[in-house]
Amino acid sequence: MIEFDRATVIYPGGLKALKDISLTIEDGEFVVVVGLSGAGKSTMLRVINGLVPLAEGSVKVNGQEVRGAAAGDLRDIRSDIGMIFQTFNLVNRSTVINNVLAGRLSMVPRWRSTIGLWPKADVEVALQSLERVGIVDKAYERASNLSGGQQQRVGIARALAQEPELILADEPVASLDPVTSHMVMRDLQRINRELGITTLINLHFLDLARAYGQRLIGLRDGELVFDGDIADVDEDVFRGIYGRAITPEDLLDAAGT
Amino acid sequence: MSSTVTTQASKSPPRPQAPVGPRLIRWGVTLIILIPFIWGALGLEISPGRIARAPELVWNIVSAMFPPDWSILGRSMDKMLESLYIAWVATIIGAMFSFVFGFLAATNMAPRWIATPIRALLSAIRAFPELVLAIMLIPAFGLGAFTGTLALGLHSIGTLGKLTSEVIEGIDEGPLEAMKSAGGTKLSTIRFGVLPQAMPNILAYWLYRFEINVRASAVLGIIGAGGIGADLFSFLKFRDFPQAGMTLLVVMVTVLLIDGVSGAVRRRIISGEPGKGPVSKLMGLVRTPRPAPQQ
Amino acid sequence: MTGPAEITTFEITPSERPAPPPRSGPFFVVVLLIGLGFGVGGIISGGAGVVWGLTGGVLAATALRWRGQSSHPVDALAVVFASALGLGWSGWALGERGSSVEGTTALLAAVGWLLPGAAIGFVVWRHSRRLRLASVLVSAVGWALAAFFVFLWAEGLGAVESLSRTAVQAGEIVELTGTFYATTGFFIALIGAGVTFALLVGSPALVAVAGSITFTLFAASQIGFSLIKVTSEIDKLNILAQEFWPPEWTWPNLTGQPAENQILEPMVETMQIAVVGATVGCLIALPLAFLASKMTTFNLPTFWGSRFFMNVIRAIPDLFYAMIFVSAVGFGSPFAGALAMIMFSLGIMAKLLSETVDGIEPGPLEASRATGARHSQVVQYSAMPQVLPNYVAYALYIFELNIRASVVIGIVGAGGIGRLLDEQRVFFQWDRVMAIVIVIWVSVILIEAVSVTVRRRLV
Incomplete structure (x- = not known):
């Protein structure tokens, strides 16, 4: 279980990347985080395993506070969290x-x-x-x-x-072609179902989010603007997250062809 | 979206065997390092006892050097300046001659029958350590800074010549072709095609060579070829450790200073960006940022 | 005019063209011409400051006008007048003393150079409008400072070389000659004008070039390295051939018996020193390099601490290490040589490797940090593989350098072939020295050839 409580991140230089985020993610959920680039998606994932420090508020993983954890405790928290990166790393x-x-x-x-x-x-x-x-x-x-x-x-x-008990995937398909993207997304979905690993995925393609997600979290300028079941999501919700109408660039299968 | 074609990974491919090659290579490399090392260590009669005693012995000397004898500061600085002059002049000699040799040794500038012998000449010069060159020049030019400068300068020609030719060979040939096709002469090709590409790197190498030459000229005095090395040699020989400490301190501070300044300039030359240092700020104070249109 | 000709005339609106940025080439010519002007003035005047200033000023004004830096006769007049006045003062201040120039005299004389500096700065500012009024001030101060240092260094510049040094040091009054005024004038203008126009071009290149030329001449004269000396001494190279050729390959050892392998054995010892030094040095450098790179260090104090340590180690030349270790562990000991080579290798490897670590990809580091790995594990599994090929290549390069360095450390008593070289050198046995040098030379070339081949395969 992951609990965000008024979590705020301020980068050196004063940029507020995450503002007052409060939400809870239950075990075994498959959550997709969407938003424009710079909306705070990557930051949100990275505060969970402490790669980015919180300025205010708290983030708890299975009841253990991440903010201000000692080096050893932080390693323990991280060892239970798998992370997948856009550039594979x-x-x-x-x-x-x-x-x-x-x-x-x-x-x-x-x-x-x-x-x-x-x-x-x-x-x-x-x-x-x-x-x-x-x-x-x-x-x-x-x-x-x-x-x-x-x-x-x-x-x-x-x-x-x-x-791991939790997998964080930071734009896992952004550097891949459409066919491979679907394969990787299906892998992640299968792992979530078969092993019951809680999964958080950052995506910026809306059709992928709709096709694979269960729960959708929308971020805009570091603020939480949507949190709910994927079935409730329609054009208007996406417009609220993106702050503009949907364009072909926001869709994988339209952009890829 | 192609649906449910692949519910793959239900049947996984067979596991491969761990290959033996990398492991063999690892052992081989370990042996290649270890065997010469043991051979060397045995030949030098390095025993655990000597190693254990060494830190104490070295510490004795170093602690005898500090605090240093400040009364010879002036003398040390004079000698260090002489070393600096030697290093500077040698670098200039090296830079001037190597510039020409660099072009002659570059295979994309000079024909092969010129480049090959020039290259051989450069590596032949390079193979003499500076100090050995100085020793060989002493019978002709006598003891003193002149000999040291010549030796350092000669060695610099060898090293800088090689580096210059490598820079020139590494340039992008596209612009040269464009200039040749536009009817440019060899000289204009060099001026507008080669130099703009190669000059920053060549300049950086000159500075780098100066840094090395400062260290080299500091030791030339040991054989009487000028500079601060003679001081340290005799102080240590007669066990005047505080004086030796002062000399060493002057050398260290000078070298650190020159490395710092030269390194900053080199980075600036290579990156080509306007600096953020105090000099650039001063320039900004007295220059108007944008030129006004002329009448 | 017929129709087609009119078609080719485009309508050009001049305001669309941006003013070209100033280039340093033309200004360099101006700088040189102005320097020449004051030089010529110096020769003609021979100490009469006003004449010095007049001729210099005229040439300066001409050079400025020729390169389009001034157009009005008033500009020229200002430069000539300021030069005459300022250098009149300067010449008077110098002429009063008439011997080697001391600090106060130099300062007094330098004040005069404020005027031509200010005038040239003013003309450039008025004409091009690229500078501010403040730059005129900087220009003036630049000229005066240049004058101060050049006057102080005038002896070094070779201007007073005709005077005997001892006479000057003894305080005997000697007249300053025309050469003095010519060379000082030339170099003051070179630096001063360099400063002025560097402001205009916006790059310090002009100052750097003018300063380098001046410093080179100064340094050369300080160590007695002049063109005249080189040309007059060059035929002494004949001596080398007579002394060194033919090499003598064997000679009786101290007990009077002819010895075998007396060159090869110390050469082997040299190689052993190099091998041990390179191996140990490169191994110790490994942790130091990772600590001294921002990518993989623990925290800022560790970073700055290890960087400082690394730079200090590099700041001491190899032979100084050898001397210190020889004093510590005993004369003639190859162990001292090995210690020296360890420090030498450590400094270079740490520097090269930490710079390489600075450039690795940060992604894999983040990935293994995210798995909860310890710092040392992150470094070993994510940073180390990225730099391993470079590390091996550097190690070979350092081995090469070590061979070259360890042949000479014997000169201060640290073992190896250098000791042999020193023994024969002090007794002027040049033919034996030649034999030793040939062995050194061949070994260095052979090892370099092998190492270069291996390195090329690696990277």
Whole structure:
């Protein structure tokens, strides 16, 4: 369970990226966050695992306060949260399996990770994660040799290897073509359903949000402007979030063709 | 939107075997590093006992140096200035000659039958350490700063010549082709096509070489080729540690200062952006920002 | 006029064209011409300040007009008048003393140069309107400062070289000659005009070039390195051939017996020093480099601390390390040499590697930080693989440098072939020195060739 209570983020330089956000996300939900770029979507995800510090208010993950957590506590919180990035953030020169094993860094003793002597059980978790996204055959290849869609699946596998309770996906399909985008979104949906992992996804394509989301959160200039079931969402709601009429650029399948 | 074609990953591909190659390479590299290291360590008779004692011995010397003897500050600064002059003149010599040699050694500027021997000449010069060059010049030119400057200058020609030619070979050939097709002469191609591209990097290398030459000229005095090195050598030899400390301090502060200034200038030259430093602010004070239209 | 000709005349509205930005090329010519003017004036006048100023001023005004920096006769008059007046004063102040120039004299004489500086600044400002009134002030002060330093350095500039140094130091009064006025005038104008026009162009390049020329001449004269000396000494290179050739490959050792491998054995020791120094130095540099990069450091104090440490290590030349360690662990010890090479390698590697770490992609770091990994794990798994090929290439490069550096550290008693070199050098056994140098030279070239090949494959 994630609880935002009047959460506010101010970046150095005075930009208010998040203003007074209060909401609760229950376990197992599949939540899509939409908004224009700069609306605070990425910031909202990053305050959950403490990559961006809160200025005011509080964010609790399973009852544990993130704001002001000690370094060790913060690592504990993070180890239960998998994160997926727009630019995949893989170490290109490392092998796929090493990238996935990075997800288990917080769970192995430091000396073992230092000399690269991974416990069998952890390697097994990593391989299973790769199997779940269907690219275990690439395990020993260099990450840079994979296609964009495959690289993003390695990113998902890295998150899965943490055996997380929560997955944060920051624009996971923004660097992918339409067909691959749908495949990655289906992977995320399946993982949410099969494993019951709470999932938060940032998207800026409205049709993707409507196709895969259950609950939709709309942000505009750092403020919460919509929070509700995807079934209740119509043109007017999107117009409220975007502050303008819908254009083809806001739709994946229109923009992609 | 193509619907429900792929409910994939229900059947996963078979797991591959962990490859052996990378592991072999890792062991190989470890051995390649380790074996020469052990060979070297054995040859130098480095025992654990000596290593254990070394920090204490070094600390003894360093603590004997501080506090330094401030009374010789003036003398040290004079000597350091002499080293600086040597480094500066040597850098200028290196810059002037290497500029020409750099063009002659660049394969996209000079024909192969010129570039190849020039390159060989440059690397032949480079292979002499500065101090060895100075030693070899002493019988002809005697002890003193003149010999040191010549040696440093010669070595600078070797290193700068190589770097210059690499910069020139790395430039974008497109503009040169455009100029040739517009009927430009070789000289105008160099002036308008090569220099604007290569000059910032070449200048930065000159400055970088100056930084290195300051260090090199500081040690030339050891063999009597001018500069502050002679002081430190004799102070340490006669175990006048406070004086040695002062000399060392002057060298360190000078080198740090020059590195700092030169590094900032180099960054500015390479990035090509107007600086944010005090000099640029001063310029902004006295210049009107936008030129007024002329009558 | 027929029809087609009229078609080709476009209507041009002049206001659409922006004023061209000033270029430094033309101004550099002006700077040089003005410098030449005051130089010529100096030779003619031989100390008569007014004549000095008049000739210099005329040439300055001509140069300004020729490059389009002044158009009105009043401008020219102002420059000539100001120069005559100012340099009249300056010449009087210098002439009164008539010996090597001291601080107070230089200051007094420099005041005179405020006038031509201000006049030229004023003319440029009035004509181009690119400067502000304040720049006229800066120009004037720039000229005066240039004058002050040049007068102080005049001896160094070679202007007073004809006088015997000892006579000057003994305080004997010597007349300042025409050469003095010519060279000082030339260099003052070079720097002063450089400052003035650098303001106009908006780039410090002119000051840099003018300053570099001046400083080069000054530095050269300080260390007795003049063109005349080079040309007169160059034929001494013959001596080298006589002394060094042919090399003598073997010589009896101290006990009087002919020794075997007496050059090769120390060369092997040199290589061992280089290997040990490079390996240990590069290993220690690894953590230091990550601490000294903003990407991977812990916090700001660690960052600045390790950066400072890194720069201080680099600030001490390799041979100084060798000398210090020789004093510490004993003369003739290759161990001291290895220690020196460790510090040398550490400084360079830490610098090169931390700059590389500055440029890595931050994304993977964020990704592993988000998994809850510890700092050291983040560095090892996300930063390390990105810089590994560079690290190996740098290590090879440093090994190359170490070979070159470790051949000389023996000169101060730190082991290796340098010691042999020093032994033969102090007894002027140049033919033996030649043999040693050949061995050094061949080894350096061979190792460089191998290292370059490997590095090219790597990156």
